[in-house]
Amino acid sequence: MQASPHTSASTPGSGPARHRRRSRGPLLGVLASAAALAGLATTLAGGANAAENPYERGPAPTESSVTAPRGTYAVSETSVSRYSVSGFGGGTIYYPTSTADGAFGAVAIAPGYTALQSSIAWLGPRLASQGFVVFTIDTRTTSDQPASRGDQLLAALDYLTKSSSVRGRVDGTRLGVMGHSMGGGGTLEAAKDRPSLKAAIPLTGWNLDKSWPEIKTPTLVVGADSDTIAPVRSHSEPFYESLPSSLDRAYLELNNAGHFAPNTSNTTIAKYSISWLKRFIDDDTRYEQFLCPLPKPSLTIAEYRGNCPHTS
Numbered sequence: 152m153q154a155s156p157h158t159s160a161s162t163p164g165s166g167p168a169r170h171r172r173r174s175r176g177p178l179l180g181v182l183a184s185a186a187a188l189a190g191l192a193t194t195l196a197g198g199a200n201a202a203e204n205p206y207e208r209g210p211a212p213t214e215s216s217v218t219a220p221r222g223t224y225a226v227s228e229t230s231v232s233r234y235s236v237s238g239f240g241g242g243t244i245y246y247p248t249s250t251a252d253g254a255f256g257a258v259a260i261a262p263g264y265t266a267l268q269s270s271i272a273w274l275g276p277r278l279a280s281q282g283f284v285v286f287t288i289d290t291r292t293t294s295d296q297p298a299s300r301g302d303q304l305l306a307a308l309d310y311l312t313k314s315s316s317v318r319g320r321v322d323g324t325r326l327g328v329m330g331h332s333m334g335g336g337g338t339l340e341a342a343k344d345r346p347s348l349k350a351a352i353p354l355t356g357w358n359l360d361k362s363w364p365e366i367k368t369p370t371l372v373v374g375a376d377s378d379t380i381a382p383v384r385s386h387s388e389p390f391y392e393s394l395p396s397s398l399d400r401a402y403l404e405l406n407n408a409g410h411f412a413p414n415t416s417n418t419t420i421a422k423y424s425i426s427w428l429k430r431f432i433d434d435d436t437r438y439e440q441f442l443c444p445l446p447k448p449s450l451t452i453a454e455y456r457g458n459c460p461h462t463s
Protein backbone atom coordinates (compact mmCIF):
# COMPACT_ATOMS: atom_id res chain seq x y z
CA MET A 152 0.00 0.00 0.00
CA GLN A 153 1.22 3.48 -0.88
CA ALA A 154 0.80 6.25 1.70
CA SER A 155 -0.69 9.50 0.45
CA PRO A 156 1.54 12.50 -0.16
CA HIS A 157 -0.44 14.41 2.51
CA THR A 158 0.76 12.11 5.26
CA SER A 159 3.25 14.13 7.26
CA ALA A 160 6.75 12.78 7.09
CA SER A 161 7.10 13.01 10.85
CA THR A 162 3.62 11.84 11.80
CA PRO A 163 3.87 8.62 13.78
CA GLY A 164 1.14 6.07 13.57
CA SER A 165 -0.18 7.44 10.35
CA GLY A 166 -1.74 4.58 8.48
CA PRO A 167 -1.23 4.38 4.76
CA ALA A 168 -3.53 6.61 2.68
CA ARG A 169 -5.00 8.35 5.68
CA HIS A 170 -5.56 11.72 4.04
CA ARG A 171 -6.13 10.94 0.42
CA ARG A 172 -7.67 13.94 -1.38
CA ARG A 173 -9.72 13.92 -4.54
CA SER A 174 -11.46 16.66 -6.53
CA ARG A 175 -15.05 17.13 -5.42
CA GLY A 176 -18.13 19.38 -5.74
CA PRO A 177 -18.96 22.37 -3.42
CA LEU A 178 -21.03 20.47 -0.81
CA LEU A 179 -18.57 17.65 -0.68
CA GLY A 180 -15.91 20.32 -0.49
CA VAL A 181 -17.42 21.77 2.73
CA LEU A 182 -17.72 18.33 4.26
CA ALA A 183 -14.22 17.57 3.12
CA SER A 184 -12.95 20.79 4.73
CA ALA A 185 -14.53 19.76 8.05
CA ALA A 186 -12.95 16.37 7.64
CA ALA A 187 -9.67 18.04 6.78
CA LEU A 188 -9.86 20.12 10.00
CA ALA A 189 -10.45 16.95 11.99
CA GLY A 190 -7.58 15.39 10.13
CA LEU A 191 -5.41 18.43 10.90
CA ALA A 192 -6.21 18.06 14.60
CA THR A 193 -5.20 14.42 14.39
CA THR A 194 -2.04 15.37 12.55
CA LEU A 195 -1.16 18.04 15.12
CA ALA A 196 -1.75 15.59 17.95
CA GLY A 197 0.49 13.15 16.15
CA GLY A 198 2.95 15.95 15.50
CA ALA A 199 3.21 16.75 19.21
CA ASN A 200 3.97 13.11 19.83
CA ALA A 201 6.43 13.13 16.95
CA ALA A 202 8.23 16.03 18.60
CA GLU A 203 8.76 13.77 21.61
CA ASN A 204 10.07 10.98 19.41
CA PRO A 205 10.67 11.80 15.75
CA TYR A 206 11.84 8.22 15.12
CA GLU A 207 8.57 6.41 15.80
CA ARG A 208 7.22 4.69 12.71
CA GLY A 209 3.93 2.90 12.21
CA PRO A 210 0.87 2.47 14.41
CA ALA A 211 0.86 1.64 18.11
CA PRO A 212 1.92 -1.99 18.40
CA THR A 213 -0.18 -4.85 19.74
CA GLU A 214 0.60 -8.50 20.45
CA SER A 215 -1.05 -9.22 17.11
CA SER A 216 1.02 -6.63 15.18
CA VAL A 217 4.40 -7.86 16.46
CA THR A 218 3.56 -11.50 15.75
CA ALA A 219 1.93 -10.93 12.34
CA PRO A 220 3.64 -12.25 9.20
CA ARG A 221 3.79 -8.64 7.96
CA GLY A 222 3.64 -5.14 9.40
CA THR A 223 1.76 -2.21 7.90
CA TYR A 224 4.40 -1.00 5.42
CA ALA A 225 4.38 -2.33 1.88
CA VAL A 226 7.93 -3.46 1.07
CA SER A 227 10.05 -3.05 -2.03
CA GLU A 228 13.37 -4.76 -2.63
CA THR A 229 16.48 -4.20 -4.66
CA SER A 230 19.36 -6.57 -5.14
CA VAL A 231 22.97 -5.47 -4.81
CA SER A 232 25.46 -7.42 -6.90
CA ARG A 233 28.59 -8.63 -5.15
CA TYR A 234 30.53 -7.25 -8.12
CA SER A 235 29.28 -3.71 -7.49
CA VAL A 236 30.51 -3.46 -3.88
CA SER A 237 33.62 -4.02 -1.82
CA GLY A 238 34.05 -5.37 1.68
CA PHE A 239 31.12 -7.77 1.57
CA GLY A 240 29.33 -10.04 -0.90
CA GLY A 241 26.35 -7.98 -2.00
CA GLY A 242 22.82 -8.73 -0.86
CA THR A 243 19.21 -7.64 -0.96
CA ILE A 244 17.79 -4.41 0.46
CA TYR A 245 14.20 -4.58 1.68
CA TYR A 246 12.64 -1.18 2.39
CA PRO A 247 9.26 0.44 3.01
CA THR A 248 7.96 1.52 -0.39
CA SER A 249 6.45 4.75 0.88
CA THR A 250 8.59 7.85 1.30
CA ALA A 251 5.83 9.62 3.25
CA ASP A 252 7.13 8.74 6.71
CA GLY A 253 10.66 10.08 6.28
CA ALA A 254 13.85 8.10 6.80
CA PHE A 255 13.98 4.77 8.61
CA GLY A 256 16.48 3.08 10.86
CA ALA A 257 18.32 0.21 9.21
CA VAL A 258 19.74 -3.20 10.02
CA ALA A 259 22.23 -5.42 8.19
CA ILE A 260 21.88 -9.19 8.61
CA ALA A 261 24.58 -11.80 7.92
CA PRO A 262 24.11 -15.54 7.31
CA GLY A 263 26.08 -18.40 8.89
CA TYR A 264 28.96 -20.65 7.85
CA THR A 265 28.48 -22.14 4.34
CA ALA A 266 25.18 -20.23 4.04
CA LEU A 267 23.83 -17.57 1.70
CA GLN A 268 21.54 -14.59 2.23
CA SER A 269 18.65 -16.88 1.25
CA SER A 270 19.03 -18.57 4.65
CA ILE A 271 17.97 -15.38 6.44
CA ALA A 272 15.80 -13.86 3.69
CA TRP A 273 12.55 -14.26 5.65
CA LEU A 274 13.72 -11.51 8.00
CA GLY A 275 13.92 -8.99 5.13
CA PRO A 276 10.25 -8.35 4.45
CA ARG A 277 9.26 -9.36 7.97
CA LEU A 278 11.28 -6.55 9.56
CA ALA A 279 11.06 -4.01 6.71
CA SER A 280 7.24 -4.13 6.78
CA GLN A 281 7.43 -2.91 10.38
CA GLY A 282 9.36 0.20 9.29
CA PHE A 283 13.06 -0.56 8.82
CA VAL A 284 15.43 -0.70 5.89
CA VAL A 285 16.83 -4.24 6.01
CA PHE A 286 19.95 -5.42 4.21
CA THR A 287 20.40 -9.20 4.09
CA ILE A 288 23.91 -9.81 2.87
CA ASP A 289 26.11 -12.46 1.37
CA THR A 290 29.63 -12.72 2.68
CA ARG A 291 32.71 -12.66 0.44
CA THR A 292 33.11 -16.39 0.92
CA THR A 293 30.76 -18.70 2.76
CA SER A 294 33.65 -19.84 4.98
CA ASP A 295 34.49 -16.36 6.34
CA GLN A 296 34.92 -16.38 10.12
CA PRO A 297 33.08 -14.17 12.66
CA ALA A 298 35.64 -11.34 12.77
CA SER A 299 35.43 -11.02 9.00
CA ARG A 300 31.64 -11.25 9.06
CA GLY A 301 31.60 -8.38 11.56
CA ASP A 302 33.69 -6.23 9.22
CA GLN A 303 31.41 -7.19 6.35
CA LEU A 304 28.27 -6.20 8.25
CA LEU A 305 29.82 -2.77 8.84
CA ALA A 306 30.89 -2.47 5.19
CA ALA A 307 27.33 -3.31 4.20
CA LEU A 308 25.93 -0.60 6.48
CA ASP A 309 28.42 1.90 5.03
CA TYR A 310 27.35 0.96 1.51
CA LEU A 311 23.68 1.15 2.51
CA THR A 312 23.94 4.64 4.03
CA LYS A 313 26.47 6.22 1.65
CA SER A 314 26.19 4.58 -1.77
CA SER A 315 23.03 2.52 -2.16
CA SER A 316 20.02 3.59 -4.21
CA VAL A 317 17.98 3.86 -1.00
CA ARG A 318 20.54 5.86 1.00
CA GLY A 319 18.10 8.80 1.17
CA ARG A 320 15.58 6.60 2.96
CA VAL A 321 18.00 5.56 5.69
CA ASP A 322 18.83 7.45 8.86
CA GLY A 323 22.55 6.76 9.04
CA THR A 324 22.66 7.54 12.76
CA ARG A 325 20.24 4.72 13.67
CA LEU A 326 21.69 1.39 12.60
CA GLY A 327 21.75 -2.17 13.86
CA VAL A 328 23.22 -5.58 13.10
CA MET A 329 21.93 -9.13 13.19
CA GLY A 330 23.19 -12.48 12.01
CA HIS A 331 22.83 -16.22 12.24
CA SER A 332 25.48 -18.51 13.72
CA MET A 333 28.86 -17.26 12.45
CA GLY A 334 26.88 -14.22 11.31
CA GLY A 335 25.71 -13.93 14.91
CA GLY A 336 29.33 -14.16 16.00
CA GLY A 337 30.00 -11.42 13.45
CA THR A 338 27.15 -9.38 14.93
CA LEU A 339 29.00 -9.28 18.27
CA GLU A 340 32.23 -8.35 16.47
CA ALA A 341 30.50 -5.50 14.62
CA ALA A 342 28.96 -4.11 17.81
CA LYS A 343 32.32 -4.28 19.57
CA ASP A 344 34.00 -2.43 16.69
CA ARG A 345 31.33 0.23 16.23
CA PRO A 346 29.78 1.38 19.52
CA SER A 347 27.54 3.89 17.71
CA LEU A 348 25.33 0.97 16.61
CA LYS A 349 21.94 1.13 18.33
CA ALA A 350 21.02 -2.55 18.43
CA ALA A 351 22.61 -5.97 17.94
CA ILE A 352 20.90 -9.36 17.74
CA PRO A 353 23.01 -12.53 17.34
CA LEU A 354 20.75 -15.48 16.43
CA THR A 355 22.13 -18.84 17.66
CA GLY A 356 25.48 -17.10 17.39
CA TRP A 357 28.79 -18.92 17.13
CA ASN A 358 32.11 -17.43 18.19
CA LEU A 359 35.29 -18.77 19.79
CA ASP A 360 35.46 -15.49 21.76
CA LYS A 361 33.16 -15.94 24.75
CA SER A 362 33.67 -12.57 26.39
CA TRP A 363 32.15 -9.27 25.23
CA PRO A 364 32.51 -6.70 28.02
CA GLU A 365 33.50 -4.00 25.51
CA ILE A 366 30.08 -3.89 23.84
CA LYS A 367 28.16 -0.64 24.31
CA THR A 368 25.25 -1.49 21.98
CA PRO A 369 21.99 -2.81 23.43
CA THR A 370 22.16 -6.52 22.57
CA LEU A 371 19.52 -9.24 22.43
CA VAL A 372 21.24 -12.64 22.43
CA VAL A 373 19.01 -15.37 20.97
CA GLY A 374 19.91 -19.00 21.64
CA ALA A 375 18.12 -22.30 21.05
CA ASP A 376 17.81 -24.94 23.78
CA SER A 377 18.50 -27.89 21.47
CA ASP A 378 21.35 -26.30 19.49
CA THR A 379 24.23 -28.79 19.23
CA ILE A 380 26.34 -26.66 16.82
CA ALA A 381 26.46 -23.52 18.97
CA PRO A 382 25.22 -24.92 22.30
CA VAL A 383 23.88 -22.16 24.54
CA ARG A 384 26.11 -23.27 27.44
CA SER A 385 29.25 -22.48 25.43
CA HIS A 386 27.94 -19.71 23.14
CA SER A 387 24.81 -17.61 23.73
CA GLU A 388 24.84 -17.87 27.55
CA PRO A 389 28.45 -16.74 28.01
CA PHE A 390 27.97 -14.09 25.31
CA TYR A 391 25.05 -12.65 27.25
CA GLU A 392 26.60 -12.98 30.70
CA SER A 393 29.83 -11.28 29.55
CA LEU A 394 28.01 -8.15 28.33
CA PRO A 395 28.26 -5.27 30.83
CA SER A 396 25.55 -5.56 33.49
CA SER A 397 24.97 -1.82 33.01
CA LEU A 398 24.05 -2.39 29.36
CA ASP A 399 20.53 -2.92 28.07
CA ARG A 400 20.82 -6.61 27.26
CA ALA A 401 18.63 -9.68 27.02
CA TYR A 402 18.95 -13.40 26.57
CA LEU A 403 16.13 -15.22 24.78
CA GLU A 404 16.45 -19.00 24.71
CA LEU A 405 14.06 -20.54 22.23
CA ASN A 406 12.23 -23.63 23.50
CA ASN A 407 12.43 -26.90 21.61
CA ALA A 408 14.54 -25.30 18.88
CA GLY A 409 17.78 -26.14 17.13
CA HIS A 410 20.68 -24.29 15.55
CA PHE A 411 18.83 -23.63 12.31
CA ALA A 412 15.63 -22.21 13.84
CA PRO A 413 16.59 -18.71 12.60
CA ASN A 414 16.61 -19.99 8.99
CA THR A 415 12.83 -20.22 8.69
CA SER A 416 10.00 -17.88 9.69
CA ASN A 417 9.85 -17.88 13.47
CA THR A 418 7.26 -15.83 15.30
CA THR A 419 9.20 -15.68 18.57
CA ILE A 420 12.38 -14.49 16.85
CA ALA A 421 10.35 -11.95 14.89
CA LYS A 422 8.40 -10.62 17.88
CA TYR A 423 11.45 -10.00 20.05
CA SER A 424 13.67 -8.81 17.20
CA ILE A 425 11.05 -6.27 16.08
CA SER A 426 10.58 -5.12 19.68
CA TRP A 427 14.34 -4.83 20.30
CA LEU A 428 15.00 -2.96 17.05
CA LYS A 429 12.04 -0.63 17.61
CA ARG A 430 13.01 0.02 21.23
CA PHE A 431 16.67 0.77 20.54
CA ILE A 432 16.96 1.90 16.89
CA ASP A 433 13.78 3.99 16.95
CA ASP A 434 13.81 4.71 20.71
CA ASP A 435 10.19 3.60 20.48
CA THR A 436 9.06 2.96 24.05
CA ARG A 437 5.68 1.74 22.76
CA TYR A 438 7.47 -1.61 22.33
CA GLU A 439 8.73 -1.77 25.91
CA GLN A 440 5.54 -3.67 26.79
CA PHE A 441 6.85 -6.74 24.94
CA LEU A 442 10.25 -6.66 26.66
CA CYS A 443 9.35 -5.65 30.22
CA PRO A 444 8.43 -7.25 32.50
CA LEU A 445 10.71 -10.03 31.28
CA PRO A 446 8.85 -12.63 29.22
CA LYS A 447 8.01 -15.83 31.12
CA PRO A 448 8.93 -19.33 29.95
CA SER A 449 6.30 -20.70 27.56
CA LEU A 450 5.84 -23.18 24.75
CA THR A 451 8.30 -21.14 22.65
CA ILE A 452 10.53 -19.57 25.33
CA ALA A 453 12.79 -21.85 27.37
CA GLU A 454 14.27 -18.95 29.31
CA TYR A 455 14.53 -15.16 29.18
CA ARG A 456 17.02 -13.01 31.04
CA GLY A 457 17.54 -9.28 30.91
CA ASN A 458 17.36 -5.95 32.70
CA CYS A 459 14.12 -4.08 33.22
CA PRO A 460 13.30 -1.32 32.85
CA HIS A 461 15.71 -0.41 30.10
CA THR A 462 18.07 2.45 30.72
CA SER A 463 18.98 3.81 27.27
Ligand code: 9J3
Pocket residue numbers: 262263264265331332333334357380
Ligand atom coordinates in the same frame (compact mmCIF):
# COMPACT_ATOMS: atom_id res chain seq x y z
O1 9J3 B 1 26.07 -22.11 11.10
C1 9J3 B 1 27.21 -21.77 11.47
O2 9J3 B 1 27.73 -20.68 11.18
C2 9J3 B 1 27.96 -22.85 12.21
C3 9J3 B 1 29.21 -22.43 12.86
C4 9J3 B 1 30.13 -23.63 12.90
O3 9J3 B 1 29.72 -24.76 12.82
O4 9J3 B 1 31.42 -23.38 12.99
C5 9J3 B 1 32.27 -24.53 13.01
C6 9J3 B 1 33.59 -24.17 12.46
